[in-house]
Amino acid sequence: MLKWLSGVFIALLLNGCAKEPLYQEQLFTFGTLVNISIWGEDEAVARHAVDELAHDFDVMHRDWHAWHPGPLVSLNEQLLARQEAVVPPELLPLMQQSLALYQASGGLFDPAIGRLLQLWGFEADVPPAGPPPADAAVQALLARRPTLGDVELHDNVVRSSNPNIWLDFGAVAKGYGVDKAVDRLRALGIRNAIVVAGGDLKVVGARGDRPWRIGVRHPRGSDILASLNASSGECILTSGDYERYYEFEGQRYHHVLDPRSGYPARGAVSATVIHNSAATADAAATALLVAGPQQWYATARAMGIKYVMLVDQAGTVHMNPAMARRIHFEVDPLPRIELSDEL
């Protein structure tokens, strides 16, 4: 009896001590907090991979920043002065993808509205405290119609017909950076991982014998609204009015600006997208938040997005049926749900 009990004890102790092969790191880089989880690798291998990513993210942050001195600021200044510039190789793929995503979104994702972001103060690292800009200033800038449609790219030469554009890839760069980080992990032989940059994430492989399980934050409060399992290669990105905002005289002003009105997008409070390209998902989440409850479906179709969950200002969750089949709500009572046709 005593021996049997001792055996149970030792088994319990061993079970308690068994360490999961999960390596996790947080990095302050890329203008945000990056979380990296690697499953099933030696700690030394995982640590080396994270060191590589930390370096990559630092380089991407420097190369793609629209307001700190670097290649993108230099490109913007050349466009402003001569309206023509050679796009450096570190910016070319981002520029090419952004042009395609701008077209597909019908202009709702528009990285040429940097001046508008600056007018609202959202270009700064620290969110502004208000007040919002004068309407006359917004309308004056809007009247000059700065859009990516004014930009032409031939090979690596970019031309702009509008001196009011300022390229800020903030609505796509985080996703694109996550894509590149995951490519790097795969090249380093990592088979199971999640890379999360400021909430935007992409998964590779699985966590042992089960898929990676992802919680989607509630757009109001810090609870989890819903959860889902992510398959290898999938990205989950959300654009919301709660990420960067300020309140002035009871009104919330957030950082996702509607290029048509010059004001923060109204109607939706968050838009979540699943896609295999994080860059596409990032731009689409922005475009869908701008499109709002009335236009999200048409925008998703135009951008080739197959999974969408959009929360409107009343808290109603709009989804396509394929997304609804994957979502497990974590709130009680359930929100009001409106299903669209299949995408």
Next chain:
Amino acid sequence: MNYKRGDILVMIMALSLVAALFATLWGDSRRGEEVRILAGDKQLALVSLSGHREIRVDGPLGTSTLEIDNGRIRFADSPCANKVCVHDGWASRGGEVVACLPNRVSVAILGGEYRFDAINF
């Protein structure tokens, strides 16, 4: 009734086994055990979540105050403008991360059964 030493040992171990099984099967296995505190890109400390104490962490904006309270942790105060970290409240479950981006301080809870492997927002 006289117990021999071996009997008492068996009884103690049996009671301990019940306690251990209770903790394993009925306890909140999702609760984390330790918290990793990061200042800038450096791990500042790996500390237990047990007991009650305050930890002060210096960042570029000033001092963030973390509060540990019997298995949970929160930003009690931070010198950032929007206080998002303070409003996030308590974190207790394995895998949860709370951060003050402007002051470059973050806490990540380790151990426990992860409810989610990552949070999308």
